Amino acid sequence: MPINFEQLQPQILQSGISLGFQIQERNAQLQKAAKFFRDLASSSIDVERLSRVLNKKSEKRYAIPAEALIDGSHPADRETDQKITILAADGSQISPNRHEAVSFGLINTAIFIYRTHSTEIPSIVTETALIHPDPSSQYDDEFDENMIALQRDIAERKLLAKEACQLGCDNPVIALIDGPLQLFNLRQLFQNQKKLFEEYQSAIQQLSEKNIITAGYVDRPRADYVIRMIDFLKENPERNIQSGEPQFPLICDSDIFSLLLRPGERSSLFNLYSKNSMESKESMKIFFFYLNVGTIPKPMIARIEIPSWTAQNVESVNLLHACILEQTKIFGIYPYPYVLHRAHESALINFAEKNQITNLVAQELSRQEKSFFQKSNKQIMKDMSNRKISI
Amino acid sequence: MNHSNAFGRIISANSRECVAGYRTSEKELPQFASIVRIPVQEESSYQIYGLVTDVQIEQDDFLRQIAAADSISDEVLSDNRVNRNIPIVIRILFLGFQNESGFSHLLPPKPPLSLDSIYLCTLSEIAGFTSHGNFGYLRHILRVSNVPIAELLAVHLRQTAIAQTANNHSAWIKNAIEEIIDLMRDDSAGLLEILSALGDADISME
Known part of the structure; x- marks a missing residue:
C-alpha cells in the first residue's frame, strides 16, 4: 500500500507550525535555565545535603557537582603527542525471529586497538557467540531482544576489559565504549541473571584494578541530568520533587553546555546520581563531563561518562579529553571518535552474513533432526515482495 | 600448475568477462592489460585466460570523509589500506582457455565460479x-x-x-x-x- 501523501502533506505543515512555536518556548527556557545555572555557580552548593535529599525522594537520575566550580570550561591542556593505546569496543547482535527458518540469537563483539603516533597498523579482535534458547528455563525474557542487547553490552565490556588488561604496555591505555558506561536499570533487568551481573561487575573491576582510563562516549546526548539539578536547586531542595512539574521540559543539558563551552572545551565534572549508584560499589559509580567537539558556528556536545577511578585522577581526565578531541577531528565536519566508528564497522553483522549464519544453523539442525527448516509463510511472502526482479 | 602470484578472487562472471575483488593490502597491484589465468576449482586441467581491462578502486563515504581531513595520520592510513575491506575491483575480459587438449582462443565453455582465484601469468x-x-x-x-x-x-x-x-x-x-x-x-x-x-x-x- 503506498503512502497517502495527500493526507500526509497537511500533517507535515502542522508539525512545522507546532515546532516553530516550540522553538520560541524552548529558547525562553534555555535562557532562563542558563541564568539559573550561572547563579548557582556563584553560590555554594551543599553537595552532601543534596545527595541525602535526592536519596530519600527521587527515583530519577541527577547530576551532582563533583567540583567546586560547576560552570568551569577547560580547554584541552596538552597536545596528545605522547603514545597512547586506545581500545574501542562495540557490538552488534542478531535478535531471535520466530519467522526465520531457525530462531537464534548471535552477538558479535569487536575491539579496535589503535596506537597513536606510531606506525603500527591498528588491530581488530572479534568474538562471536551463538545464543540458543534454553527450553528448560523458567524465564521467557531470557531469549528476547532486550536481553540479547543487554548481553551484547556486557560482552563488549568483558572483551574490552580482557584486551585492555593483557596489553602490558608502558604507554597510557584508554578504553572506550560507545554510549553510556553504566547499564541502567541493572537490578531489574538482572533479577533472573545473577551470572551476567557478576560478569559485568568483574569486567568493571578488572579495568579498575589496572587503573585503565575508561570512558563511554555519548554522541548527541539528550539527557537532562544537569537541568534536573538546576530545576531542583533553584527552589527549596526539600520540596516534594516527585510531584513537581519540570520547569524546563523542552531543553536538555547539551543545550546549556553549547552556550557555555567553546570548541575543544570540556565542562566541570559531575557525579551521576541514581538510586542504584548510591547502593553500588565505589568502582561502579559514574561521573561525566560535557565536551564541545564542534566549531564556533556549530557547537556539537558529547557527554563523556567515566568511572570513579578515572574521575579521581585529573591527569587521566585531561589525557582522555585531549585524546577524544584528537579522535573526533579525524572525521572533519562530522566529529566522532575514529576508533569507535571502526569498532562499529568491525562488529557489524551485515545482511549477507546474517543470511549465511542462518543457513549454517539451519543446515546443521536439518542434518541432526533429519527435518527441513524453512521460514514462516509470512516471512516468505515479505521477502518475495521486497525482492526486485530485473528482466 | 603454477600457483604463485594469486592476487584476487572472482566476484561475478558471465561467458565473456568477469569481475574480481583484490584487497588493497596485497602488495602487487595488477596492471592494466595484464594477462591473467583463472584455474577453475572443480576441474584441475581447465583454466581460463583473460586480460585486465579495467582496475577500479572502490570508494565509500567513510573514505571521502577521511580524504577531506586536513591531514591523515599514518595509523589511519594503514588502517584503511590494510584492515578495511575495500577491494580494488578488476574487470577481466576472457581471451580463451586451456584444457587437457591444449589452448583455445574461443570463449571459455563455462565461466569461472565465485571466489575462484586469479593468477598473474608468467x-x-x-x-x-x-x-x-x-x-x-x-x-x-x-x-x-x-x-x-x-x-x-x-x-x-x-x-x-x-x-x-x-x-x-x-x-x-x-x-x-x-x-x-x-x-x-x-x-x-x-x-x-x-x-x-x-x-x-x-x-x-x-
Whole structure:
C-alpha cells in the first residue's frame, strides 16, 4: 500500500507550525535555565545535603557537582603527542525471529586497538557467540531482544576489559565504549541473571584494578541530568520533587553546555546520581563531563561518562579529553571518535552474513533432526515482495 | 600448475568477462592489460585466460570523509589500506582457455565460479597462450565495449612482445600487428587510433 501523501502533506505543515512555536518556548527556557545555572555557580552548593535529599525522594537520575566550580570550561591542556593505546569496543547482535527458518540469537563483539603516533597498523579482535534458547528455563525474557542487547553490552565490556588488561604496555591505555558506561536499570533487568551481573561487575573491576582510563562516549546526548539539578536547586531542595512539574521540559543539558563551552572545551565534572549508584560499589559509580567537539558556528556536545577511578585522577581526565578531541577531528565536519566508528564497522553483522549464519544453523539442525527448516509463510511472502526482479 | 602470484578472487562472471575483488593490502597491484589465468576449482586441467581491462578502486563515504581531513595520520592510513575491506575491483575480459587438449582462443565453455582465484601469468605462460593458433584471441579484444581498445591493445602488445622475445619469438610482434591491420581493414578510423597508440607504446620490433 503506498503512502497517502495527500493526507500526509497537511500533517507535515502542522508539525512545522507546532515546532516553530516550540522553538520560541524552548529558547525562553534555555535562557532562563542558563541564568539559573550561572547563579548557582556563584553560590555554594551543599553537595552532601543534596545527595541525602535526592536519596530519600527521587527515583530519577541527577547530576551532582563533583567540583567546586560547576560552570568551569577547560580547554584541552596538552597536545596528545605522547603514545597512547586506545581500545574501542562495540557490538552488534542478531535478535531471535520466530519467522526465520531457525530462531537464534548471535552477538558479535569487536575491539579496535589503535596506537597513536606510531606506525603500527591498528588491530581488530572479534568474538562471536551463538545464543540458543534454553527450553528448560523458567524465564521467557531470557531469549528476547532486550536481553540479547543487554548481553551484547556486557560482552563488549568483558572483551574490552580482557584486551585492555593483557596489553602490558608502558604507554597510557584508554578504553572506550560507545554510549553510556553504566547499564541502567541493572537490578531489574538482572533479577533472573545473577551470572551476567557478576560478569559485568568483574569486567568493571578488572579495568579498575589496572587503573585503565575508561570512558563511554555519548554522541548527541539528550539527557537532562544537569537541568534536573538546576530545576531542583533553584527552589527549596526539600520540596516534594516527585510531584513537581519540570520547569524546563523542552531543553536538555547539551543545550546549556553549547552556550557555555567553546570548541575543544570540556565542562566541570559531575557525579551521576541514581538510586542504584548510591547502593553500588565505589568502582561502579559514574561521573561525566560535557565536551564541545564542534566549531564556533556549530557547537556539537558529547557527554563523556567515566568511572570513579578515572574521575579521581585529573591527569587521566585531561589525557582522555585531549585524546577524544584528537579522535573526533579525524572525521572533519562530522566529529566522532575514529576508533569507535571502526569498532562499529568491525562488529557489524551485515545482511549477507546474517543470511549465511542462518543457513549454517539451519543446515546443521536439518542434518541432526533429519527435518527441513524453512521460514514462516509470512516471512516468505515479505521477502518475495521486497525482492526486485530485473528482466 | 603454477600457483604463485594469486592476487584476487572472482566476484561475478558471465561467458565473456568477469569481475574480481583484490584487497588493497596485497602488495602487487595488477596492471592494466595484464594477462591473467583463472584455474577453475572443480576441474584441475581447465583454466581460463583473460586480460585486465579495467582496475577500479572502490570508494565509500567513510573514505571521502577521511580524504577531506586536513591531514591523515599514518595509523589511519594503514588502517584503511590494510584492515578495511575495500577491494580494488578488476574487470577481466576472457581471451580463451586451456584444457587437457591444449589452448583455445574461443570463449571459455563455462565461466569461472565465485571466489575462484586469479593468477598473474608468467612470461612463458603469456608466450604459450598468445603464440597458439593464429591470433584468434584478438577478436575478443577488438569487440570489447566501454574500454579504450587502442590503449588496451598497445599495452598488451608491448607486454606480450617482451614475453615472446624472452621465448625467442621476436617475429611475433610483427605478425600480430599485421593481423590487427587485417582485422581492422574495414574500420580505418579505429585502425589509425590503434596504430597511433602503438606508436606511443615504444614497442621494439627487433
